Amino acid sequence: MRNRSSIRRGLCFAMLVCFALGMILAAGIVQADPSGAPRNCQSCHDYTLYKAGFQTSAHGNNTCASCHTNITDLRLHMTGESKPGQVNCGSCHRDITSRFRKDVHYIKQNFQCQDCHQNIHSIRKSGEGLRVAVVENCSQCHSREDYTLLGHSGALLKGNADAAACTDCHGLHNTPYYDPSLERDNTAARENYTRRCRSCHADAKMAKRNRFSTKTVASYDETYHGKVLNIGFPQRVAGCADCHLGHNILAKNDLRSAMHPVNMRAACKECHKGFHDRFVSFEAHPDPLDPKRSPVLYWTNVLMIALLGGTFAFFWLHTILWWRRTYCDKCCEGKAGFVEKTIIPECREEKQIQRFPVRDRIMHVLLIMSFFTLVMTGFPIKYYDSPWAKILINLWGGAYRAGIFHRIAALLLCGLFLYTLWLSLQFLFPKKQFRGSLQRLFGPDSLFPNFKDLRDIIGMFKWFFEKGDMPKFDRWTYWEKFDFLAVFWGMTAIGGSGFMLWFPEGFSYLFPGWMINVATVIHSEEAFLAAIFIFTVHFFNNHLVPNKFPLEPNIFTGRYRLDALMHERPLEYERLVAEDRLDAMKREGPGFWAQLFASVFGLASLMLGLLLTGLIFWAALFY
Amino acid sequence: MTRYKMRMIKLFIATILLVVFTAPAAGADQKPLPRIEPRAVVRMIDNRENVIFINISSPLECMDIRIPNSLCVACEETGEESSVLPQDRNARLVFYGGNTPVEADCGTIRQAQRQGFANLYILKGGLTAWKRAGYEVESVNRIPRVPGPALKPGSLKSWLNSEPRALIIDVRTPVAYQSNHIADAVNIPLVSLHRTYQDLPWDRPLLVIDADGSRSFLAASYLRRKGFENVRRLEGGMAAWQVWNKGGAP
Numbered sequence: 034m035r036n037r038s039s040i041r042r043g044l045c046f047a048m049l050v051c052f053a054l055g056m057i058l059a060a061g062i063v064q065a066d067p068s069g070a071p072r073n074c075q076s077c078h079d080y081t082l083y084k085a086g087f088q089t090s091a092h093g094n095n096t097c098a099s100c101h102t103n104i105t106d107l108r109l110h111m112t113g114e115s116k117p118g119q120v121n122c123g124s125c126h127r128d129i130t131s132r133f134r135k136d137v138h139y140i141k142q143n144f145q146c147q148d149c150h151q152n153i154h155s156i157r158k159s160g161e162g163l164r165v166a167v168v169e170n171c172s173q174c175h176s177r178e179d180y181t182l183l184g185h186s187g188a189l190l191k192g193n194a195d196a197a198a199c200t201d202c203h204g205l206h207n208t209p210y211y212d213p214s215l216e217r218d219n220t221a222a223r224e225n226y227t228r229r230c231r232s233c234h235a236d237a238k239m240a241k242r243n244r245f246s247t248k249t250v251a252s253y254d255e256t257y258h259g260k261v262l263n264i265g266f267p268q269r270v271a272g273c274a275d276c277h278l279g280h281n282i283l284a285k286n287d288l289r290s291a292m293h294p295v296n297m298r299a300a301c302k303e304c305h306k307g308f309h310d311r312f313v314s315f316e317a318h319p320d321p322l323d324p325k326r327s328p329v330l331y332w333t334n335v336l337m338i339a340l341l342g343g344t345f346a347f348f349w350l351h352t353i354l355w356w357r358r359t360y361c362d363k364c365c366e367g368k369a370g371f372v373e374k375t376i377i378p379e380c381r382e383e384k385q386i387q388r389f390p391v392r393d394r395i396m397h398v399l400l401i402m403s404f405f406t407l408v409m410t411g412f413p414i415k416y417y418d419s420p421w422a423k424i425l426i427n428l429w430g431g432a433y434r435a436g437i438f439h440r441i442a443a444l445l446l447c448g449l450f451l452y453t454l455w456l457s458l459q460f461l462f463p464k465k466q467f468r469g470s471l472q473r474l475f476g477p478d479s480l481f482p483n484f485k486d487l488r489d490i491i492g493m494f495k496w497f498f499e500k501g502d503m504p505k506f507d508r509w510t511y512w513e514k515f516d517f518l519a520v521f522w523g524m525t526a527i528g529g530s531g532f533m534l535w536f537p538e539g540f541s542y543l544f545p546g547w548m549i550n551v552a553t554v555i556h557s558e559e560a561f562l563a564a565i566f567i568f569t570v571h572f573f574n575n576h577l578v579p580n581k582f583p584l585e586p587n588i589f590t591g592r593y594r595l596d597a598l599m600h601e602r603p604l605e606y607e608r609l610v611a612e613d614r615l616d617a618m619k620r621e622g623p624g625f626w627a628q629l630f631a632s633v634f635g636l637a638s639l640m641l642g643l644l645l646t647g648l649i650f651w652a653a654l655f656y
Numbered sequence: 657m658t659r660y661k662m663r664m665i666k667l668f669i670a671t672i673l674l675v676v677f678t679a680p681a682a683g684a685d686q687k688p689l690p691r692i693e694p695r696a697v698v699r700m701i702d703n704r705e706n707v708i709f710i711n712i713s714s715p716l717e718c719m720d721i722r723i724p725n726s727l728c729v730a731c732e733e734t735g736e737e738s739s740v741l742p743q744d745r746n747a748r749l750v751f752y753g754g755n756t757p758v759e760a761d762c763g764t765i766r767q768a769q770r771q772g773f774a775n776l777y778i779l780k781g782g783l784t785a786w787k788r789a790g791y792e793v794e795s796v797n798r799i800p801r802v803p804g805p806a807l808k809p810g811s812l813k814s815w816l817n818s819e820p821r822a823l824i825i826d827v828r829t830p831v832a833y834q835s836n837h838i839a840d841a842v843n844i845p846l847v848s849l850h851r852t853y854q855d856l857p858w859d860r861p862l863l864v865i866d867a868d869g870s871r872s873f874l875a876a877s878y879l880r881r882k883g884f885e886n887v888r889r890l891e892g893g894m895a896a897w898q899v900w901n902k903g904g905a906p
Contacts, residue, residue, distance in 0.1 A: 140787050143721040148801035173803035
């Protein structure tokens, strides 16, 4: 019995000892409190690294086992048989770990947390010093000369909190990886870095604090590069980092600077091939309002604004007065005017004359189609930041396809222009006869202005103010002649500048690079002039004037009513009668299909033009 | 004479036909392997097909990080490692590299072709694409990264002047090294660095150069971990060096 009880006591004692030992060991590794656990671990791991500042580090409230979770058998661990596995920082820093899986350091170099956070056992929250700490940390591996070249670094290291640290541009724990062989990656990189540059350089408050100009961004946005990038097609245009390569943002005359002409040429060559050296004088941040910086650009802008102002001032006044006069004739004074005579259904039964041959009608339809295509593909780029721009550009299938349509329409318009030029020469020199060309040029069948047009303008204004009768017109009125001749100026200006923008490298052999900036201003302003002139003045003069409203179809049907000829162009009528040519020109009224086409195509064009006018004014006034 | 001419013409036509019909046969051996997206490989695995990944990078890189359960058979080491290729000739072998593209003349692939493997693929985008797609990887013997300074190509000459005893180590393949290399550089391919690093001078500054700067970081970290204190790498590798030599940006 005694033996049995002593054995039992011995067993109990042994169990108690084992239990106590187990508790001590477990407490040391698994369940230790913050102050106890490090001491136990540090009885072996007594390196300075762990002692230095763990208690006061960012992780000081954790135990060793909080991170090194898989040490379950202390004996095996102490004998080296059980080694700790990899620390999973993501168990706490889940968000950072998730982002880091897309980081270039992980993707390309298999970095893990401790590779950058080498001082993980004494790491402290950086607080305000974070940005400097970031620079110090990154430049351990990345060549420091890169960053110190950059203007940002000097400011940051001097304590300017606004200056960009590495992570402001490249991201922290989510530095993106871009594969240079993939276009989508190049595009994403361009968008990303342009957005990041813009986030500071377009910030007015930051600009004021640091005495730099936000015009840098605003002026870039007004270039072809900026507009196309902003409309959502960064694939083929330069963003900030395409010219401001890497970190070498220095004075232009420094050979290390990306802006040095030698380096600029290299940067431009990434996209543009075969240009003359003077190509690099292109201003990527032009300011047409600064006469000192770009005098030619400034005066071009002034001239274009004067041209727009002068043209619209005259013709809008002309339009308003005309509308007032005819409206009063029609409504206030109860005069019949042309309306009842011209639009009445019976007119189909009346005799008509052939005013436009099939060739001219086809040319006008093609002109309308090319013009609308140019406006609808070009104006979304001009007003890239208006709400309708992206919608319209997406209707074409994106900016790239819109660009293709724009160029096709431009070529069609050029073809029409050259054909018109050929017809004009044939008119002036029929069968290569030079005799009498001057009479033909200033004659009644010519679209070239003469002194009678000047008298007609004066007469028309007198008529507007009821100081006289409406002038008697011949075959072409002065506003029709203006429409025709404006095309010659417009095609020279808008076509020439358009080709310069299309083939800037080739034109660099003729002009310096800054002429591309001039071409941009001319192309943009002239496009506005052409579109708004056609959609307001031309539409009113020919279709929306009360006695023709809603549509004058003769450019589509080719036929012109005899009574309209007598009233609107009495001199031509009298000439035709006197020359005995009238009977030969008489035709039946247009057929059903011609009328249907004229109504549908003509009215649709009118409505589309008016809609575009509204959109353009909306964008011009509010964006 | 006419008969002789006819005979010559027939001979000429026969030669042309021979060239035309034999050319594809000769080139059949060089037929490029199909490139397969990571997602498509995962689908194969989900369909329980026998897919075996083969990492053709150097052993250091492969053990540092690889697709789980990959075989490590570097292109240059097929003579020694060919026995590790699986027995099942119907297995789908997917070859991939880390930061190096799989070259058409990779010895591992040619070895597999000679051994009669029919289903060979190259992982499109390699390990980078696999990781970008968010799939898991494993590290068998990871080399802890050790921070160290890098040199820009524009600073190389001045650094060499200040460090006359420096040794330039070109870790590219012997073929790449022979085609062009920086003067006085020695060729120690990355594939054999783990065997040959002890031959390097411990007391001289080292500069590690690779093809494009993507592999030298690992090599430099490895050397630093092995005790070499003054190890630098050339940022951008030989590609950046050549651009700089042609007058490119620093």
